[in-house]
Amino acid sequence: MPSLQQYSTFGLNTSCTSIQSFSDVDSFLSLYKNTDVCYLLGGGSNSIFTETFEGTVLVNEIKGISHFDDENSHFLRVGAGENWHExxxxxxxxxxFGFENLALIPGSVGASPIQNIGAYGLEVDTLIQTIEAVVLSTGEKILLKNEDCQFGYRDSVFKHALANKVLITHVNFVLPKVYDLNTAYGELAALTNPTPHDIYHKVIEVRKSKLPDPAILGNSGSFFKNPIVTHDHFKTIADQYEHVPHFTVETKSADDSVKIPAAWLIDQAGFKGKTLNDVRCHPTQPLVLTNLGDANGSDVLSMARDIIASVSDRFNIKLEPEVRLLGSKGLISL
Incomplete structure (x- = not known):
């Protein structure tokens, strides 16, 4: 069985029945119709195979970037297999300009709308115009407007109604030429009159200082989502802990909610730097679990479940994984 170790940035030594790549829709459809069990993979930065996958892994390598602009905006059509940071x-x-807050996020362009990737106060859905996809059951090509994608915090229709039903082939972005730079979040707030380039380089600097390079230390970036709670729930926590980091989240309801960094919750629960065999909660960013070299899927799941249970007991908050975890038959939950 072929190894999956190089196809997932977490780097577990797992395997699958077969691995095939495709660079266009026709080759994908030909491969797909001849596989009973398969998993569609992009850059592998958000998928962790915890054991041997009894099926075919299809790797999306649809490439190509085209650009045009008008008086107000830049328009980009990008193949799903392109690397996000590139x-x-x-x-x-x-x-x-417009992507600067999202620098150095690992993964492929095709995965960006599925997760609705975000960082430093910006989420990618605000820059997506349409998404081109193929319906797996029929081979029909469809075009999804932004509102069709039901974007939410680290969420989209591709995780729900369209989960395992479509292949994203291209993402069409629109970047306004005039816009307000987003500097309200984290270390960006300390910048004085920054340019987009200043923000870009600062984001890379901060991410490199806090986050391990998956090429050196296996990881899948943020393992958990930052939870969003009600104001009353937040107040209960703030009454017990001084200086709880938090951010107001605008909602469609009358009352806004509060986002609490999962890293802070995990740190308070005592997991920062903690190791279980070869799985470690990263010492400088506890939101990241790392592979020290010989980690196995069982240890990853055990560490994640321990963190979820401890945070739940202490704060009455159930953390949800941001990564996609796979067992022998496909996606599994914690």
Whole structure:
């Protein structure tokens, strides 16, 4: 069985029945119709195979970036198999600004709308115009508007009604030429009159200082989502702990909610730097679990479940994984 170790940034030594890659829709459909059990994979930064996968892994390598602009905006059509950070770099080099807060996020362009990736106060859905996809059951090509995607915090229709039903082939972005720079979050707030390039370089600097490079230390970035709670729930926590980091989240209801960093919750629960065999909760960013070299899927799941249970007991908050965990038959839950 072929190894999956190089196809997932967490780097567990697991395998699958077969691995196939495709670079266009026709080759994908040909492969897909001849597989009984399969999993669609992009850059592998958000998928952890915890054991041997009894099926075929289909790797999306649809490439290509095209650009045009008008008086107000830049428009980009990007193949789902393109690397996300390489896209951001290209845009910065050409002064097609807007992606700067999302620099150095691992993974592929096709995975970005599924997770609705975000960082430093910006989520990618605000820059997505449409998404091109193929319906797996029929091979029909469809175009989804932004509102069709039901974007939410680290969420989209691709995790729900369209989960395992479509293949994203291209993402179409629109980058306004005039917009307000987003500097309200974290270390960006200390910048004085920053340019997009200043934000881009600061984001990379901070991410490198806090987050391990998956090429050196296996990881899948943020393992858990930052939980969103009611104001009353937050007040209960703030009454017991001084200086709880938090951010107001605008909602459609009358009352806004509060986002609490999962890293702070995990740290308070005592897991920062904690190790279970070869799985470690990262010492400088406890939101990240790492593979010290010979981790196995059982230890990853055990560490994650221990964190969830401890945070739940202490704060009455159930953390949800941001990563996609796979067992022998496909996606599994904690």
């Amino acid at each position: 896209l951001v770099k290209l845009c910065m080099q050409n002064e097609w």
